[in-house]
Amino acid sequence: MEIDHSQPLEYSTEQNRLNILGFWIFLGAEIMLFATLFASYFTLVDRTGNGPTGAEIFEITPVLAETFLLLTSSFVIGLGIHAMRLGNKKAMLTFFVITLLLGLGFLGFEITEFITYYHEGATLQTSAFTSMLFTTLGTHGAHVTLGLFWGFFIILQVKKRGLTPETANKSFIFSLYWHFLDIVWIFIFTFIYMKGMT
């Protein structure tokens, strides 16, 4: 295996470069997944039947908290990758841990939000609108949940093996995934919550 020292560690081998490009192609497919969810949501948003509308159940405070937590976590994991490029393993792991804690906080707010909706009579079966709302938010939430486990194992591996071309590559790819989840959230925040509340 040839290691190119002029490149950051995560790009230093041919395999690493291809792994990263491959992950971008996967993200392209993820964009399409969320596009179909958004398309269905926009189609069904007014089909509320006897159930509540978005304006009736959405609350600004938890939504803002979720947005702030995820946005900050995306920034912090960026700092983690920067620290990784400096070769500072300790700072990198600290940033990664903070990232996951912020992600966990996000998930806590989202689960509380779902429970509140449930008690307000908005469940998966209430109307076409609530079905699509929970499916879209849930798909994003499931991605975040998966990311928490993935990130946790990345931290363990970096701790155990140190910063090698392989672990750096895995960490960088995880950071791409995490940033992507923030991008999806920006669209959920804007076109589901903000649009629904105005």
Add this chain to the structure above:
Amino acid sequence: MKELFPAKQVWGFVFSLILTFVALLVYFFNMSKATGMTIFILTAFIQAAVQLVVFMHARETDDSKSIFMTLYCAIFLALITVFGTILCMVWGWSY
């Protein structure tokens, strides 16, 4: 400590917060539907671009061209899917 907080990323974060705040203005002030929607589309897509370029380092590698081709392709298909669906299912078409 300072070297751990690169200016580019800190500004990217601040800029993202500002864009979120701008989107919030639509919520707090009464605006026409068209104005609100324009602000939403602008803030969301600019913020997505900030993430891609500042945080995801999409422009920094030799594979940059392939990455952006993949992205443009995916975004193109996503927009066709979303707006095509809205056109068929919501807006309708009258001759």
